[in-house]
Amino acid sequence: MTPLRITVNGREHVLPAPPETTLLALLREHLGLTGAKLGCDVGDCGACTVLVDGLAVNACLMLAAQADGRSVLTIEGLATPDALHPIQQAFERHAALQCGFCGPGVILSAKALLDANPAPTAAEIREALAGNLCRCTGYAKMITAVHAAAQALHGATDERSPRATPVPRLPLPGGGTGGPR
Amino acid sequence: MSDRRPVTEQEALRESLRGLETARLPATVPPAQFPIETLVPEVRQQTPAVGQRATRPDARLHGLGQTKYIDDLALPGMLHARIKRAGIAAARIARIDTRAAEAMPGVMAVLTGREIPANSFGPSLQDQPVLADERVRHAGDGVAAVAAVTEEIAAQAVERIVVEYEPLPAVFDPFEAMREDAPRVHPPAGNVYAHKIIRKGDVERALAEADRVFEGRWTTQMVEHVPIEPHAAIAAWDANGRLTVYSTLGRITLGRADIARTLALPVNRVQVVGTIVGGNFGGKNEISQEPVLALLAKKAGRPVKGVFTRGEEFYASTTRHPFFMDYSTGVGRDGRIRARKVRLVLDGGAYCSWSETTLGKACILATGPYKIEHVQVEAFAVYTNKTVAGAMRGFGAPQVCFAYESQMDEIAAALAIDPLEIRLANAFDEGAASPTGQTLESVVVKASLEQAAARFGWREPRS
Numbered sequence: 293m294t295p296l297r298i299t300v301n302g303r304e305h306v307l308p309a310p311p312e313t314t315l316l317a318l319l320r321e322h323l324g325l326t327g328a329k330l331g332c333d334v335g336d337c338g339a340c341t342v343l344v345d346g347l348a349v350n351a352c353l354m355l356a357a358q359a360d361g362r363s364v365l366t367i368e369g370l371a372t373p374d375a376l377h378p379i380q381q382a383f384e385r386h387a388a389l390q391c392g393f394c395g396p397g398v399i400l401s402a403k404a405l406l407d408a409n410p411a412p413t414a415a416e417i418r419e420a421l422a423g424n425l426c427r428c429t430g431y432a433k434m435i436t437a438v439h440a441a442a443q444a445l446h447g448a449t450d451e452r453s454p455r456a457t458p459v460p461r462l463p464l465p466g467g468g469t470g471g472p473r
Numbered sequence: 474m475s476d477r478r479p480v481t482e483q484e485a486l487r488e489s490l491r492g493l494e495t496a497r498l499p500a501t502v503p504p505a506q507f508p509i510e511t512l513v514p515e516v517r518q519q520t521p522a523v524g525q526r527a528t529r530p531d532a533r534l535h536g537l538g539q540t541k542y543i544d545d546l547a548l549p550g551m552l553h554a555r556i557k558r559a560g561i562a563a564a565r566i567a568r569i570d571t572r573a574a575e576a577m578p579g580v581m582a583v584l585t586g587r588e589i590p591a592n593s594f595g596p597s598l599q600d601q602p603v604l605a606d607e608r609v610r611h612a613g614d615g616v617a618a619v620a621a622v623t624e625e626i627a628a629q630a631v632e633r634i635v636v637e638y639e640p641l642p643a644v645f646d647p648f649e650a651m652r653e654d655a656p657r658v659h660p661p662a663g664n665v666y667a668h669k670i671i672r673k674g675d676v677e678r679a680l681a682e683a684d685r686v687f688e689g690r691w692t693t694q695m696v697e698h699v700p701i702e703p704h705a706a707i708a709a710w711d712a713n714g715r716l717t718v719y720s721t722l723g724r725i726t727l728g729r730a731d732i733a734r735t736l737a738l739p740v741n742r743v744q745v746v747g748t749i750v751g752g753n754f755g756g757k758n759e760i761s762q763e764p765v766l767a768l769l770a771k772k773a774g775r776p777v778k779g780v781f782t783r784g785e786e787f788y789a790s791t792t793r794h795p796f797f798m799d800y801s802t803g804v805g806r807d808g809r810i811r812a813r814k815v816r817l818v819l820d821g822g823a824y825c826s827w828s829e830t831t832l833g834k835a836c837i838l839a840t841g842p843y844k845i846e847h848v849q850v851e852a853f854a855v856y857t858n859k860t861v862a863g864a865m866r867g868f869g870a871p872q873v874c875f876a877y878e879s880q881m882d883e884i885a886a887a888l889a890i891d892p893l894e895i896r897l898a899n900a901f902d903e904g905a906a907s908p909t910g911q912t913l914e915s916v917v918v919k920a921s922l923e924q925a926a927a928r929f930g931w932r933e934p935r936s
Contacts (some may be wrong), residue, residue, distance in 0.1 A: 312625075326545035327538020329751070331701045332783040339701050367538030376509060380536040384528060392535025393702045393751030399536060427701055427752045 296360045300325070301369025309356050316340045316351035318359075319366055327367035327396040331425070338424035341397035342366050348404040350423070367396035370403065379403055382441040383434070390428035398424045402438045410446035412438070509537070531749065540749050543705035543721050544780050551707065552581050554769055554779035555627035556604070556615040556762060557634050558789060562858040563643035563656065564609045566616065566636060573633040574619055579626040582772035583634070584618045584765060590737035596727065596759050598666065600659060601824035601861070603735055603764045609638065610658050611823035611858050613789035615762075620769040620777045643858035647797065647820040650855045658823060658856035666821065667829050667854035669836045671908050674847030679812030683803025687884050691800070691876035695820070696793035698865055702751020703786050708766035709776035716770075718763050719746045723753040728760045735764040755864035756790055759826060791863030794831055794854075795820040796872040798839075800880050803847075808890045810899050815839045817852035817873070819862070826863030828854040835869030840908050841877035842918045843899040848908045893926050 295308045300323060309318055319325045319342065328351050331339030335350040342351045343365040370377045376384070379402050389395045398421060405412055405420035412420070417438045421431065512530040534540045571583045586592050586606030593599040605614040617634045621627035642656040649655055650664040658664055680686055706720040716738065722728040725747040733740040750757060762779045770777040781790065796819055803812035817835055821828045832854045839850045885892040900918040907913060926932060 320545075325538075326541070329542070329702065330544065330780070331703070334783065337701055367536075371509060371537055374509070376533075376536065383536050384532045387527075387529065387532070389529065389532045389535040391700075391702070391750060391752045392531065392540050393542065393700075395535045396538040425699075425701060427699055427754065 296356055298359050299363040301366060311357060313356040314352055315354040315356050315359050318356035319351060325366050325368050329393055338397045339394050341400045341424060343400055343404055346407055348401045367400060378444040379441040382437040386433050386437040386440060388429060388433040388437040394424055394426045398434055406442055406445060411442055542702055542749060542751050543707060543719055546707060546719060548707060548709055548776040551776040551778055552620040552622060552773055553624040553627050554618055554620045554766055554777050555631045556765060557617040557631045559605060559609040559614040559616050560612050561609055561638055561640065562612050563641040564638035565641060566605060566607055566609060567639050568637040569617055570635040571617060574630040577630050579622040580619055580630045582620040582769045584768050588768060589735060589764060591735050594731045594735055594760055595825050596827055597829045598825040611860055613860055618765045618769060620773050645857055645859055647818050647855040647857055650857050658858055664856040665853050666825055666856055667832050669832055669852050671836050671850040673908050676812050676814050676847045676849040679847035680801060680803040680814060683811045684806045685804050687802045687880060689800055689880055691798045691879055693796045693872045693875060695795045696865065697787050698754040698756035700752030700754060700756060703781040703783065704757060704761055704790060705780040706763050706766055707776055707778045708770040710770055715742045716767050717744045717746060718767065719748065720763055721750050721757050722747055723750060723757045731760045732763050736767055754866050758864045788860050791826050791861045793865035794862035798873060798876040800876055802880060804884055808888055808895045808898050810843055810845050812847035813840045813845050815850045819854040820857055821854045822857060822859045822861040824861045826861050828862065831869040835873050837909055838870050839873040842901045844901060844905055893922060893931055896922055
């Protein structure tokens with residue numbers, strides 16, 4: 293078993309993991325980072341969303357080995373010890389988290405979007421969150437929160453933005469079985 | 474961390490309040506990774522609620538990913554459980570062979586229904602086995618369970634359990650199930666397990682005398698709650714033979730009594746710990762796998778966790794009842810409803826669950842928020858060999874609302890009356906009586922309709 297070398301939340305880990313280990317299992321069971329959730333185990337619900345090299349992936353569909361040499365950001369790595377990330381702040385303020393189970397995944401999908409597109413339209417936000425299911429709040433408050441976060445991060449959102457920047461997709465070895473969205 | 478912490482609680486309180494917009498109590502223990510202050514509920518504090526913005530006190534840890542749901546917890550030495558599902562709608566269980574599963578390395582305990590001290594539960598009728606022992610009544614019935622050192626081993630072991638079934642005739646349609654000659658889901662009892670009738674006035678005469686009578690059938694489908702967090706629980710015994718169950722249960726007191734009953738334990742030997750639940754919607758209102766995990770934990774001598782697969786969420790948890798709703802409504806030329814006769818058939822699936830509550834609430838609400846002098850509502854909950862129907866948001870209220878409001882629109886269209894006006898003409902006033910004779914107070918149906926209509930411009934000219 294060749295150990296994997298994965299950077300998680302800015303910290304490098306060298307971990308021996310059985311080949312069938314998913315990235316989600318690696319994070320939750322080997323590293324104790326339980327913020328990413330197992331919701332459906334088939335890449336439909338998005339509760340397991342983490343960022344791999346800045347792009348949103350379903351960690352339940354990605355093998356840990358596919359993240360070898362890459363950098364992973366989980367919800368636990370988003371805030372600093374002193375402050376919430378503006379997206380977390382906006383989700384709290386705009387009541388976009390109810391039971392909270394889908395929250396970490398939604399917030400990270402929003403981060404991937406805002407990193408690529410600082411001033412997204414509502415349609416672009418919807419598209420970016422399309423892979424994250426929520427059964428409590430509905431999505432309106434989340435969209436409001438992402439708008440507010442964009443404002444806080446970059447000073448402006450533009451509803452009439454002519455740029456429709458697509459969210460870049462994560463290229464994976466072997467043709468993208470890691471569920472990039 | 475310790476040098477940051479003020480000496481006494483009062484000092485901590487004072488310090489935490491300094492410079493804050495709203496007075497909030499300090500977190501007793503900040504999360505290890507995040508000294509960011511957590512929010513806590515404002516208790517015993519009178520706040521003007523209406524029209525105020527409120528922040529959920531639990532939102533901060535949700536957003537930080539620090540909230541611990543059941544599947545985020547692990548106890549030392551904990552095993553993982555899987556339940557074998559029948560996969561057949563109706564059958565007699567002839568034999569269960571668990572030897573191959575028991576022989577697998579990593580398998581620490583195997584359980585069948587016959588080992589359960591009191592193998593039945595349910596919030597009103599105790600008609601559901603924890604694990605089916607003699608008879609399978611729907612494909613999602615559990616028939617055996619395994620606890621193993623990993624989930625993968627537990628899943629493989631479940632595949633190696635051999636169950637011999639003698640298939641029985643099954644019934645899937647509630648109207649067929651109501652016939653005398655239909656296969657019985659719980660023999661010798663008939664398939665109608667709950668019945669209710671509400672009568673007010675003389676509905677037959679009023680229908681006969683009405684200017685127009687509108688008839689229609691509306692049906693709704695089975696709906697799964699699909700909480701993003703699947704059902705999950707952990708069972709652990711202490712050295713004194715007391716059981717602690719951590720569970721996604723929404724009704725922990727009821728669950729505690731049910732767990733104690735199935736295990737034949739005094740209720741004071743069972744502790745149920747409810748945590749933050751990742752979505753309930755009525756689907757986590759009764760026990761499911763908890764007694765199974767408790768008995769596996771007892772056999773293995775180690776804590777046992779069970780998490781439903783997404784598949785089990787659909788076929789082994791409860792759902793919203795499919796309703797079949799027949800409405801006959803007698804109306805005057807002026808659009809006033811004189812009489813309404815309703816017949817409801819609820820497809821309850823294999824077990825009662827919360828059907829009686831659903832049936833009762835649906836009956837009371839079936840005629841809508843309208844003043845109707847002559848009313849008859851009759852409803853039946855019926856067993857079929859299908860996934861269990863139970864509680865889901867509204868307990869039957871959304872189904873009947875769909876029917877009576879759809880019919881209101883049909884009546885309005887047929888009489889060329891504005892859909893808003895026909896509702897205003899019939900809606901409850903202050904002090905109106907419900908079909909069951911309850912005097913209603915604080916009635917704002919008309920005001921709400923008017924306000925909504927004004928907000929979305931109902932009366933403005935439509936192009």
